[in-house]
Amino acid sequence: MRLSLKHLLLGNPLTFAQAKTERLGIPLAFVIVAADSLSSTAYTSEEILRAFQSGGVMGQGAAVFVGLAIIALLFTVLMSYDRVIRTYPGGGGAYVVAKENLGILAGVAAGASLLIDYVLTVAVSVSAGSAAIVSAFPEIAHFHIELAAIMVGVLVLLNLRGVRQSARVLSIPVYTFVGSMFLMIVVGIIRHFVSGQVYVPDTESVQLQMHGLSAILILRAFSSGSVALTGMEAISNSMGVFRPPEVRHARRTLLLYGLVLGSLFVGVTSLAFLYKSQLAGHETLVSQIARTTFGTSALYYLVQFSTMAVLIIAANTAFVAFPHLGAKLAKDRYLPRLFGNLNDRFAYNNGILVLGGLATLLIFAFRGQVHFMIPLYAIGVFIGFTLTQTGMAAHAWKTGKRKSFSWFYLPAIGAATTAVITFVFLVVKFGGGAWVVLLVIPLVLLVFWGVRDHYKDVAKALSMEGYMPRIVPLVHQVIVPVGGVHRAIIPALEHARSLDGTVRAVHVATDVEVALNVQRRWARLLTDIPLIVVPAPRTDVLEPLLDYIHVVARSYPNEQITVVVPEFVPRHWWQHALHNRTAKRLKEALHEEERIIVSSVPFHLPE
Secondary structure (H helix, E strand, O other): OHHHHHHHHHOOOOOHHHHHHHOEOHHHHHHHHHHHHHHHHHOHHHHHHHHHHHOOOOOHHHHHHHHHHHHHHHHHHHHHHHHHHHHOOOOOHHHHHHHHHHOHHHHHHHHHHHHHHHHHHHHHHHHHHHHHHHHHOHHHHHHHHHHHHHHHHHHHHHHHOOHHHHHHHHHHHHHHHHHHHHHHHHHHHHHHHHHOOOOOOOOOOOOOOOOOOOHHHHHHHHHHHHHHHOOOHHHHHOHHHEOOOHHHHHHHHHHHHHHHHHHHHHHHHHHHHHHOOOOOOOOOHHHHHHHHHHOOOHHHHHHHHHHHHHHHHHHHHHHHHHHHHHHHHHHOOOOOHHHHOOOOOOOOHHHHHHHHHHHHHHHHHOOOOHHHHHHHHHHHHHHHHHHHHHHHHHHHHHOOOOOOHHHHHHHHHHHHHHHHHHHHHHHHOHHHHHHHHHHHHHHHHHHHHHHHHHHHHHHHHHOOOOOOOOOOOOOEEEEEEOOOOOOOHHHHHHHHHOOOEEEEEEEEEOOHHHHHHHHHHHHOOOOOOOEEEEEOOOOOOHHHHHHHHHHHHHHOOOOEEEEEEEEEEOOOHHHHHHOOOHHHHHHHHHOOOOOEEEEEEEEEOOO
16 A cells, blocks of 8 residues: 555656656756746846845846846856866766865865755745745735745655656746746837836835945845856756756756846846836735736736746756755765665655755745845855856866866856855845854765765775684574564574574563463473563563663673564554554664674564
8 A cells, every 4th residue: 555655646666778768858958957047037136126225226227237247147157067067977066076176175065055055945946936926816925834835845746756757747837937928028128118118016115215336235236136047057966867968968958048047137137127116015026027017917927827836846956956966975975875865766765855854944944035045045056156167267277278268267257256246145144144054064064074984984894804704603692572472473483493592582571460371371382492581660571671681691791692573564554553563662772782683583464
């Protein structure tokens, strides 16, 4: 039944031959790896305006120039990642680039920042998607957080089913979003120049105390808007999702991503300028522009619903990149090996589950407020960008391409720019929670080193170097816990007798009459294995049994102590709850004991 439910939810298992067909061409891969960046057009222009308005500046005009600067940065970073794809076709992105060119510490720092970034990507994108629905239906505003958490659960389930299935499901809303946004931009520009259309707020607009532009205000707006670049690294991190030839498909997807993202970002920012948009109340900037362009027609709701959908799907980009990066870190022994395990749908299920759980915790912690999470989100992104581009510049220097503009100077310029953006975010948003990233990244690094040291210790302990085969045969002191005399103990006793050593059965007496009955029935077994009755001061049998096992272990310091546990195996999963779990508790209690082996002998109950 459990397997049937699993297959119903996740689909039937795939063979290795079928797994090859799960890789994606450009149309579906674009949905999976570029949705994060596309979704940023739903809030990056708004964040730029918010930065100007918080400084007392009507910033539509300044926002356009900041937007153009961000587009220049976008294509600078894009060119760097094009070089990353060509140089490291096996994927890994910032982690691999930094590790191989800047050292292990830089590599794991990049890996830590990206893992944090992907968790925040899910939390930010899903929260923004929920906010888009709340903008269209204010009456459900009280369920904003719960709606976001449900969305995360749906994404977890989709990704556990495999990347191809999730891409098929998500492709329609992604392309609907792109089409509706381009339609909104084109129609909006035409309506403005034909009829002078401008934004009219539903509520009284916020009156700003006007101040002049300052360098710090421009840098704050530039940094806030630079979150448009988030998600670009997902393409280089997720090379395994592309069909062969992977490099060609990944590079074309990257170019398509740059063109679509740049066009949408410029279009939304330009319309905000033409419409003289102002941020007021709970309505998002995209909702304002769509309502100004289409009124409250079906096209307005199409924009809102497709925006919500693509913001949720943006989180799906992280559900692809996080598990792949986690698998690479696990392969290098910086994360538990479980992160490298594939399920029978060839998805890294442990990475998917961990990502979903952490993102849900963040959504509840920040109450689903996007503008509180974006500073944390952007810092992790731009640390990764800075390390990647610095690593590519170092690679170009070492490989003799130091005179090439595209291989050396372009990533060097990009690294300097993204480093400045990271610094501005830290300074401007430090009191708003950016300090959390500075605390969390070192903690994640400590986890990485702790995992790495553990695996080193395990490898050393398992090494065959210096091993000498045992000359003297191993002698056992065998203990068989007996709760009663019945058929289930017979296989356990037979197994115990097959071992080379002294066998004794042990009954813990919590009831005198029961103990006497066990002794009488034991005598009728006609076995030479002695039965030891251990009195129990309380109703729990585990502690007296453990005390007896430890006494035997101390009495025979040079012999192996083997505990042979008879164990019922019910036919149906729900029947486990009908039996005592003493055998399981005993195995857990003795699991870390040296010189004590616990052997479970199952007895399968009939129908």
